[in-house]
Amino acid sequence: MRCRQKIAxxxxxxxxxxxxxxxxGGLSMDSPAVDSIILKGMDLVHADKAFExxxxxxxxxxxxxxxxxxxxxxxxxxxxxxxxxRNYSNMNEFNKYMNLAIKTGEKRKxxxxxxxxxxxxxxxxxxxxxxxxxxxxxxxGAFVDGLKAKGRLEEALKLDPExxxxxxxLGTYHFWKSLKAKIFWWLPFVKDNRQMGINMIxxxxxxxxxxxxxxxxxxxxxxxxxxxxxxxxxxxxxxRRTHQDRPFLLWLLGQAQLKTNMYNGAINTYQKLLEALIxxxxxxxxxxxxxxxxxxxxxxxxxxxxxxxTQIDSIFALEKKSEKNKNIKDFVGxxxxxxxKIKKEIKxx
Numbered sequence: 001m002r003c004r005q006k007i008a009x010x011x012x013x014x015x016x017x018x019x020x021x022x023x024x025g026g027l028s029m030d031s032p033a034v035d036s037i038i039l040k041g042m043d044l045v046h047a048d049k050a051f052e053x054x055x056x057x058x059x060x061x062x063x064x065x066x067x068x069x070x071x072x073x074x075x076x077x078x079x080x081x082x083x084x085x086r087n088y089s090n091m092n093e094f095n096k097y098m099n100l101a102i103k104t105g106e107k108r109k110x111x112x113x114x115x116x117x118x119x120x121x122x123x124x125x126x127x128x129x130x131x132x133x134x135x136x137x138x139x140x141g142a143f144v145d146g147l148k149a150k151g152r153l154e155e156a157l158k159l160d161p162e163x164x165x166x167x168x169x170l171g172t173y174h175f176w177k178s179l180k181a182k183i184f185w186w187l188p189f190v191k192d193n194r195q196m197g198i199n200m201i202x203x204x205x206x207x208x209x210x211x212x213x214x215x216x217x218x219x220x221x222x223x224x225x226x227x228x229x230x231x232x233x234x235x236x237x238x239x240r241r242t243h244q245d246r247p248f249l250l251w252l253l254g255q256a257q258l259k260t261n262m263y264n265g266a267i268n269t270y271q272k273l274l275e276a277l278i279x280x281x282x283x284x285x286x287x288x289x290x291x292x293x294x295x296x297x298x299x300x301x302x303x304x305x306x307x308x309x310t311q312i313d314s315i316f317a318l319e320k321k322s323e324k325n326k327n328i329k330d331f332v333g334x335x336x337x338x339x340x341k342i343k344k345e346i347k348x349x
Contacts, residue, residue: 038057072098175198245275285322289328296309
């Protein structure tokens with residue numbers, strides 16, 4: 001009897017160890033097979049092949065159905081595609097996988113078996129939820145989710161201090177939170193942590209495993225926001241060596257060129273972006289309208305009013321295609337204002 005009790009006890013301990021470890025089906029989170037799926041999927045994302053990347057990342061869901069990793073990568077891929085193309089028709093699918101990442105992570109948290117990787121991906125998914133709350137005007141909800149995401153990421157570092165990919169998420173959080181709280185910097189308990197955030201992102205670039213490339217994209221966005229245009233151009237040139245016409249890069253490059261009065265360069269960039277958007281399987285009129293507006297604006301600044309007006313007319317032609325789309329409405333309104341400016345310039349000229 002005692003022997004049976006000992007065997008039962010050993011089996012229960014063994015089962016707890018199996019459940020608590022980041023292993024499923026004989027594979028650990030840092031195994032070569034898992035590495036291969038993640039790295040291949042990320043290469044597909046950076047090569048602008050979002051739907052293929054989604055299918056690749058779904059292999060992680062098959063391997064780890066009770067953990068957030070696969071659901072996180074699928075939702076992150078859809079988020080990137082939506083941002084690049086201003087195409088939010090996959091929002092329901094994004095929400096599904098984002099919520100599954102959070103749900104599975106929270107379940108593991110309740111069981112007390114969260115690993116460093118679980119914290120990383122759970123924090124990332126909560127961060128996505130916060131971003132979307134901010135986009136819909138729920139700033140309090142976005143702030144709460146931001147704090148929750150930060151907490152999970154910091155917990156990941158406590159569990160594994162060498163999980164440097166965490167610094168990509170933490171650095172992004174600290175920079176943009178500080179920027180949004182700029183008007184409160186005079187308060188003693190509100191700090192400007194932008195530089196700390198930048199340093200964290202650079203650490204992720206230097207030592208991260210999966211986040212190196214994405215951290216570079218995050219740093220590029222920060223350089224443009226900070227008006228560090230020389231750094232922005234250098235980072236863009238580096239990233240375009242492998243993925244020349246990815247919309248994310250062209251959006252930011254065009255913005256930097258416009259801000260620095262490099263009008264001919266900006267025209268070329270926005271024309272390339274327009275071709276990339278229209279020729280993509282992820283096309284949405286919202287992306288085309290926004291791109292044509294900036295192209296019209298560059299032509300206006302370059303005193304080419306005829307070409308600017310042509311782009312504006314193309315925007316008006318797209319207005320009825322998506323009357324309920326806020327992005328289209330906003331840029332149609334901006335295009336109307338620009339049209340008025342052109343008429344005044346022509347009259348005064």
